[in-house]
Amino acid sequence: xxxxxxxxxxxxxxxxxxxxxxxxxxxxxxxxxxxxxxxxxxxxxxxxxxxxxxxxxxxxxxxxxxxxxxxxxxxxxxxxxxxxxxxxxxxxxxxxxxxxxxxxxxxxxxxxxxxxxxxxxxxxxxxxxxxxxxxxxxxxxxxxxxxxxxxxxxxxxxxxxxxxxxxxxxxxxxxxxxxxxxxxxxxxxxxxxxxxxxxxxxxxxxxxxxxxxxxxxxxxxxxxxxxxxxxxxxxxxxxxxxxxxxxxxxxxxxxxxxx
Ligand SMILES: NC(=O)c1ccc[n+]([C@@H]2O[C@H](COP(=O)([O-])OP(=O)(O)OC[C@H]3O[C@@H](n4cnc5c(N)ncnc54)[C@H](O)[C@@H]3O)[C@@H](O)[C@H]2O)c1
Numbered sequence: 001x002x003x004x005x006x007x008x009x010x011x012x013x014x015x016x017x018x019x020x021x022x023x024x025x026x027x028x029x030x031x032x033x034x035x036x037x038x039x040x041x042x043x044x045x046x047x048x049x050x051x052x053x054x055x056x057x058x059x060x061x062x063x064x065x066x067x068x069x070x071x072x073x074x075x076x077x078x079x080x081x082x083x084x085x086x087x088x089x090x091x092x093x094x095x096x097x098x099x100x101x102x103x104x105x106x107x108x109x110x111x112x113x114x115x116x117x118x119x120x121x122x123x124x125x126x127x128x129x130x131x132x133x134x135x136x137x138x139x140x141x142x143x144x145x146x147x148x149x150x151x152x153x154x155x156x157x158x159x160x161x162x163x164x165x166x167x168x169x170x171x172x173x174x175x176x177x178x179x180x181x182x183x184x185x186x187x188x189x190x191x192x193x194x195x196x197x198x199x200x201x202x203x204x205x206x207x208x209x210x211x212x213x214x215x216x217x218x219x220x221x222x223x224x225x226x227x228x229x230x231x232x233x234x235x236x237x238x239x240x241x242x243x244x245x246x247x248x249x250x251x252x253x254x255x256x257x258x259x
Pocket of ligand 1: 064194196
């Protein structure tokens with residue numbers, strides 16, 4: 001029970017990395033607020049945790065809206081009495097996956113930055129405020145991407161993740177004197193989540209299998225990355241086992257970046 005008694009917030013908890021992480025946090029003893037812009041999927045994850053004996057509740061929240069993020073964190077504190085872990089996991093793809101730089105509109109650019117960077121900024125800012133108010137340490141985890149470590153294409157999405165990585169490191173340095181840690185996981189392409197569908201990709205069983213083969217072939221370890229892989233790293237990074245790890249950008253990429 002790595003997270004026994006901890007109060008955690010996970011954003012994007014209705015799907016993919018967020019859903020897998022919320023479940024793993026709960027399985028390790030955390031009480032989990034499952035936040036998502038889609039209330040039904042947030043409720044589904046929370047219900048699945050409660051049905052297996054865990055403690056969770058759903059909150060509808062658009063992380064690009066500061067008032068929503070404040071409300072979300074307040075809901076966690078009201079319910080759990082404190083806040084220990086904030087996992088800013090939400091990220092959206094470019095609306096038309098594969099779009100070149102010049103095909104991005106101003107509103108594409110603004111939405112990508114508002115959600116991917118703005119959402120994490122609000123989450124980090126208000127987590128730090130709450131941790132300092134409690135006069136306790138606290139842990140922030142953000143979901144970055146390999147796309148913010150190397151240029152894979154997807155210029156605007158990659159730029160949001162690069163910015164998020166730098167935000168993570170800066171929060172780690174500012175938070176360190178207060179015992180606040182901040183890290184990011186940086187996954188490589190995950191074919192089995194809803195992320196690529198959100199980018200307009202046609203995710204049939206056949207295309208998912210093709211993308212899985214393609215991504216696996218690019219990783220030295222030779223298999224596609226899954227949401228569960230990310231959740232396992234997330235549990236470790238938010239736990240006290242990682243007490244000396246802060247400011248780290250951890251690739252979950254089968255060795256791709258190392259190559
Ligand atoms: N899937 C990939 O290939 C991949 C690769 C690298 C990094 N990532 C990153 O991993 C993270 C999780 O992605 P995933 O693959 O689990 O995606 P996903 O699409 O399966 O899940 C994302 C969840 O976030 C929610 N969401 C979207 N916008 C929101 C908003 N404004 N406010 C609150 N919730 C919102 C969605 O409803 C969804 O439930 C993202 O940060 C993404 O950028 C994904």
